[in-house]
Amino acid sequence: MLLPDNLVQETIKDANGKRILNLLYKERRLTKQEIAQSLGLSIPTVISNVNDLMVEGLVEEAGVADSTGGRKPVIVRFRADARYAFGVDISPTEGRVILTDLDCRILEEDGFPIQELRKYEFIADQVCRIIGEMIRRRTLDRKEVLGVGFSLPGTVNEESLLLQNAPNLGIANISFREFADRLALPVYTENEANAAAYAESVLGVVKDLNNLVYISITKGIGTGIVIKDHLYKGKNKRAGEFGHMTIEAHGKRCNCGREGCWEVYASERGLLNSYKECGGRAAQGIDEVFEHVQEGEPTAAEALDKYLDYFAIGIQNIILMLDPDYVVLGGDITRHRDAFFEELVRKVFVPNSFFAQGDTKILLSKLGKNASILGAALLPMQTLFFLNEKVI
Ligand SMILES: [Zn+2]
Numbered sequence: 001m002l003l004p005d006n007l008v009q010e011t012i013k014d015a016n017g018k019r020i021l022n023l024l025y026k027e028r029r030l031t032k033q034e035i036a037q038s039l040g041l042s043i044p045t046v047i048s049n050v051n052d053l054m055v056e057g058l059v060e061e062a063g064v065a066d067s068t069g070g071r072k073p074v075i076v077r078f079r080a081d082a083r084y085a086f087g088v089d090i091s092p093t094e095g096r097v098i099l100t101d102l103d104c105r106i107l108e109e110d111g112f113p114i115q116e117l118r119k120y121e122f123i124a125d126q127v128c129r130i131i132g133e134m135i136r137r138r139t140l141d142r143k144e145v146l147g148v149g150f151s152l153p154g155t156v157n158e159e160s161l162l163l164q165n166a167p168n169l170g171i172a173n174i175s176f177r178e179f180a181d182r183l184a185l186p187v188y189t190e191n192e193a194n195a196a197a198y199a200e201s202v203l204g205v206v207k208d209l210n211n212l213v214y215i216s217i218t219k220g221i222g223t224g225i226v227i228k229d230h231l232y233k234g235k236n237k238r239a240g241e242f243g244h245m246t247i248e249a250h251g252k253r254c255n256c257g258r259e260g261c262w263e264v265y266a267s268e269r270g271l272l273n274s275y276k277e278c279g280g281r282a283a284q285g286i287d288e289v290f291e292h293v294q295e296g297e298p299t300a301a302e303a304l305d306k307y308l309d310y311f312a313i314g315i316q317n318i319i320l321m322l323d324p325d326y327v328v329l330g331g332d333i334t335r336h337r338d339a340f341f342e343e344l345v346r347k348v349f350v351p352n353s354f355f356a357q358g359d360t361k362i363l364l365s366k367l368g369k370n371a372s373i374l375g376a377a378l379l380p381m382q383t384l385f386f387l388n389e390k391v392i
Pocket of ligand 1: 255261
C-alpha cells in the first residue's frame with residue numbers, strides 16, 4: 001500500500017506513541033533514555049511522543065532519576081487513571097456491569113437478575129441505566145471513557161456487534177449496535193470464553209504466554225483460543241466450539257441439535273446428570289455434589305470419577321488438536337480444586353505416544369468469576385495500546 005508522505009509520518013508517529021505507551025504500561029516508570037534504548041528510538045522521537053502522550057493525559061513526568069553525569073534524566077510514569085472502560089457480562093441468569101481503570105482495577109460494580117434473555121429491551125435498559133449512574137457518580141467525562149465491552153454467551157461477530165447464536169438460550173441474531181447510540185460510547189462485543197481467554201492472557205495466570213486454550217465450565221462449555229497473543233476465531237467466528245465436539249457417537253442429545261457433544265457430559269449439567277445416573281440424591285447444583293464427595297459418599301465419588309473421564313477426553317482432544325502451552329480452566333468448578341484437579345490431570349496425561357505431563361500445563365483460572373467481564377473491559381483498551389487487530 002502506498003500512502004502519502006504526511007500519512008506515513010502520522011502512522012509512524014501513532015505507532016511509536018502506542019509502543020511507548022505499551023512499554024510504560026508494563027514497566028510503569030522509565031526515563032526517556034530508557035524508553036529510547038528499549039524501543040530503539042532516538043531521544044527527540046521519544047521526547048516528541050511523550051509530550052503528545054502527556055497532552056492526552058496518559059503519562060506524566062514523575063521526578064528525576066540519579067545521574068551518572070550531566071543532566072538528571074526525567075522519569076515518565078504511566079497514568080492508570082487516565083482513561084476508563086466498562087465491562088458488561090450477560091449470562092443466562094444475570095447481567096453485571098463494572099467500571100475499571102487502565103489497570104483493570106474494578107472501581108464500580110453493579111448487576112441485575114435476568115429471567116429471560118429474550119427480553120432484550122429489559123437488558124438494554126438495565127445496562128444503560130447502570131452505566132449512566134456510574135458515569136454520573138464518578139463525574140466522568142465521556143472522553144475519558146474508552147468504551148463498553150460486552151461478554152456474551154454464544155457465537156459473537158465482533159465486527160457487526162452481533163450475538164449470532166446461543167443454542168443453550170434459544171436465541172440468535174441479536175444486535176448490540178444500538179448501545180453505541182444510546183450510550184454515546186464505542187461498543188465492543190466478544191464471546192464469554194474468548195473474553196476470559198483474552199483476560200487470562202493479559203492479566204491472569206499466563207500473562208507472558210503465547211498459546212493457551214481457556215475452557216469455561218458453566219451450564220455449557222465454552223472455549224477461547226489465544227495464539228501468539230491473538231484471539232483465534234476463524235472464518236465464521238466460531239472457532240473453538242470444543243463444547244460441541246462429539247465424544248460419544250449416538251450419545252446424549254445436545255441443545256445444538258447434535259448428539260454426544262462434550263458439554264453434555266463435562267459441563268456442570270454433565271456432573272449433575274452423572275450423579276443422578278449413579279443413583280444420587282436430588283442435587284440443585286455442583287456444590288452439593290462436591291459436598292457429598294467430601295462427606296465420603298460412594299455414589300458421589302463414582303459420579304465424579306465418570307464425569308472426570310469425559311472431562312479428560314475433551315482436554316486430550318484439545319491438546320492433540322492445538323498443542324497449546326497452557327489449558328486454563330474457569331468456572332465455579334474451580335472452587336473445588338482439591339476434590340478433582342489432581343485426578344483430572346492424571347486422567348488427561350495417561351501414558352500415550354503423543355504427549356506427556358509438562359508438555360501442556362493445565363491451570364485453574366486466577367481471575368475466577370471475573371475473567372469474562374475483565375476481558376470485556378479490556379476490549380475498548382485495545383485501541384489505545386495495540387497496533388494490530390487482536391483477533392485472527
Ligand atoms: Zn452440541
